[in-house]
Amino acid sequence: MSKKIDCLGDFCPLPLLKAEQEYKKIKNGEEFTLITDLSCATSNIRSAFKDEKCIIEDEEEMPGIWKITIKKL
Incomplete structure (x- = not known):
């Protein structure tokens, strides 16, 4: 089971x-x-992780809410 991190309301x-x-x-x-x-x-996460061996998947689950999954390879 994947850990979920709630970043709702967090600023950059x-x-x-x-x-x-x-x-x-x-x-x-x-x-x-x-x-x-x-x-x-x-885009910030994709840019920061570009040199890591990982898979990043993202989807807008509902308007204005994104789910970003990062899997380490």
Whole structure:
């Protein structure tokens, strides 16, 4: 089961910082999900993680709410 991190109401760069913290804790093959209401969080996370071996999936679950899943490879 993937850990969920609630970032609703967090201002930039908090979702990115929380993603970086959690990424350091997980092992290869594990994943976690961030829930955020910041439209820029997806692009910020993709940019920051571009050199990491991971898969990032994102979807707008409902208007203004994004679910970003990061899986470490």
